[in-house]
Amino acid sequence: MDNNDRNRDQNRTNNFSIGEMLLRVLITSIVVAIAAYFTPGFSIDGFGSLILSAVIIGVLDYLVQRFTGIDASPFGRGIAGFLVAAIILYVTKFIVPGFHISMWGAIIGALVIGIIDAIMPGREAL
Incomplete structure (x- = not known):
């Protein structure tokens, strides 16, 4: 990755509008709801x-x-991304009341989220 790529990535994260954040939360909500529906233990x-x-x-x-x-x-x-996604799902259980997931559920949920990410064009991952 050269300096131009780094600057572009940094500008992309610094120019995050409220609308983009709301859209990202909405899309993440939909993906998590679908994953919870299809995943045992979640x-x-x-x-x-x-x-x-x-x-x-x-x-x-x-x-x-x-x-x-x-x-x-x-x-x-x-x-690495798969394991981090599973860990993030599992850690969320300790922060959010009403969010229930087992260790296997987190692993399977990360797999389901990966499949959904592959299907949804233009979607940036969890």
Whole structure:
């Protein structure tokens, strides 16, 4: 990655509007809801828990990417991204009331989210 790529990536993260953040939370909510529906050991109690979990997942993803440089995309970033996505899902259970997921549910959920990410064009991962 050269300096132009780094500057472009930094400008992209610095120019994040409120509309983009809301859209990202909405898309993450939809993806997490679909993953919870199809994944055994993964459930969400209500709409409030779903929205809060999407915000927390976004924040955790941002923090991991900011401090480690690993993007939590289950398929796009290989095994490291897959494991980080599973860990983010599992850690969210301790922060969000009504968000229930087992260790296997987090692993399967990361796989389901990876499949959904592959299907949804233009979607930036969890």
